[in-house]
Amino acid sequence: MNYLKHIGKYFIMLKQVFRKPQKWSVFREVLFREIEDLGLKSMGIIMFISFFVGGVVAIQTAMNIESPFIPKYLIGFAAKRSMILEFAPTFMSIILAGKVGSYIASSIGTMRVTEQIDALEVMGINSLNYLILPKIIAALFFYPLLILLAMFLGILGGYYAGILTDLFYSEDYIYGIQLDFDPYYIKYALTKTVVFAFVIATIPAYHGYYVKGGSLEVGRASTQAVVWTSIVIILLNYFLTQMILG
Amino acid sequence: MIEVTDLYKEFNGVPVLKGISTTFEKGKINMIIGQSGSGKTVFLKCLLGLFVPEKGVICFDGRKHTELSIKQQRQLRKEIGMVFQGGALYDSLTVEENIMFPLKMFTKNQPSEMLDRVNAVLKRVNLENVNKKFPAELSGGMQKRVAIARAIVMNPKYLFCDEPNSGLDPITATVIDNLIQEITKEYQMITIINSHDMNSVMEIGEKIVFLKNGVKAWEGTNKDIFKTENEVVVDFVYSSNLFKKVKEAYLNETK
Incomplete structure (x- = not known):
């Protein structure tokens, strides 16, 4: 029953x-911030992880292809597919x-426990709209770009892994990534990304906004936010894959 | 005038405010006092519209708070300035941006006009050269003054303060008290302060409402406090030996 209450409260929050926005010039300013x-400061970690994940995928695939009848270009093909579709x-x-x-959860949660959200409300500002809408727009706009970058760097990571380890030839890898390229998969990946971006911006915001207590509760809300956002992403990933590719 | 009639508020079936009625007049400093858990903050938050009371009427100069449309409520809130207990300054904004925030949201002033206004209120609260500092870089007293500056930047009709001098040393607390008193007279506002600091009550409180377990146990002026025989007030005020001595001195003086 408690879960239903939270789900209901989450949708009521979204309505607000x-x-x-009460003032477009202020909204624009907050949006850029x-x-x-949320976007630019996440680029470094995404670039780093995607590059090495791409490399590991290529190495793993190469090491698991033992049969001489399986062409080596499949390494590039598998790295490309796995990076674009899932990784x-x-x-x-x-x-x-x-x-x-x-x-998001800790910054909004801290604003809640230090009465900064009350200060917004007392001024007559719709705090939910002021705090959360720019985060949603920023995530929806920027995360697809980040994910495109991650795809590119992941595939590039696989290429350099091949060069450094001599497990496969770069020509085979390049042939593999060009093989059977279907732009629909990019569209599928970006559709998923947009949905996940919305989830990443709103679920932590919900946990932060409705936190009660002090710093300990803000910490708990932050952990809960990460756990629930990850669960929802995994579940949505399953359903979206069924719906779009199934 | 702010008129409160028969105000009830409960949380999960537990009554916190039980039928409070009182009035707060223009140009006066009104203080809500009482022990921790007596319902002071809930009462203040009901007045501010942050909590919706189960029963009762709050009337701001003839406007019934509970009957206003959302647009009218927003308009009313623009007439309210609030100083929160911890200041509630926005951490990510500088002092200047914090004070300018309500102006940016609700006025169409040019940036230069807004900056002039910010500097004027900062000067009024005796703060200078702090425009570009962040709240974390300021002392507690300075943060309170910035919070007061932000509260008065829109020329409010009503000023609410939640324990404005809690956590401050006695000298800074007196400075903040005096500042609130001066501003109240200057702007002819209705000021309502939530406090349990008896020094402030005696220094600046012109009307005092005493709450006990969600009920108005007593109301009067700071002078009346010395004369009252109300047991609840006597227990609260004279829990400090200092005030017992102050009372004796006061009564000897007025004999």
Whole structure:
């Protein structure tokens, strides 16, 4: 029953979030700040992880191909497919859920326990709209770009892994990544990313906004936010894959 | 005038405010006092509209708070300034941006006009050269002054303060008290302060409402406190030996 209460409260929150901003110039200012905080500041970690994940995928695939009848270009093909379909959109979203989710929950939670949200409300500002809508827009706008970057760097990581380990030839790898390229998979990955971006911005915001107590509760809310965001991403990933590719 | 009639508020079936009625007048410093857990903060938050009471009427100069549309409530809130216990300054904004925030949200002033206003209120609270500092870089007393500056930047009709000098040393607390008193007279506001600091009560409180277990146990002026025989007030005020001595001195003086 408690879960249903939270789900209901979450949707009621969203109703308040999706209102017209009270002042567009202030909204624009906050939006740019959020793009920097949620997007640009996440670029480093995403670039680092995706590059090495791509490398590991290529090495693992190469080491598991023992039969001489399986062509080596399949390494590039497998690295490309796994990066585009799963590692970039889902795995990177889980990383973002941890990094950005905890930041959103703790920053909004701290604002709640230090009465900064009350201060907004007393001024007559719709605090949900002011605090959360720019985060949603920033995530929806920026995360697809981050995921595209992750796809590219993951595939590039696989290429360099081949060069460094001599497990496969770069020509085979390049042939493999060009083989049977279907742009629909990019569309599928970006569709998932947009949904995950929404989840990453809103679930932690919900946990932070409704926190009660002090710093300990803010910490708990932050952990809860990351856990629930990850669970929802994994579940949605399953359903979206069924719906789009099934 | 703010008129409160028969105000009830409960949380999960537990009554916190039980039928409070009182009035707060213009140009006066009104203080809500009482022990911790007596319902002071809930009462203040009901007045501010942060909590919706189960029963009762709150009337701001003839406007019934509970009957206002959302638009009218927003308009009313623009007339309210609030100083929170911890200041509630926005950590990510500088002092200047904190004070300018309500102006940016609710006025169409040019940036230069807004900056002039910010500097004027900062000067009024005796703070200078702090525009570009972040709240974390300021002392507790300075943060309170910035919070007061932010509260008065829109020329409010009503000023609410939740324990404005808690956590401050006695000298800074007196400075903050005096500042609130001066501003109240200057702007002719209705100021309502939630406090359990008896020094403040005696220094600046013109009307005092005493709450006990969610009920108004007593109301009067700071002078009346010395004369009252109300047991609840006597127990609270004279829990400190200092005040027993102050009372004796006061009564000897007025004999």
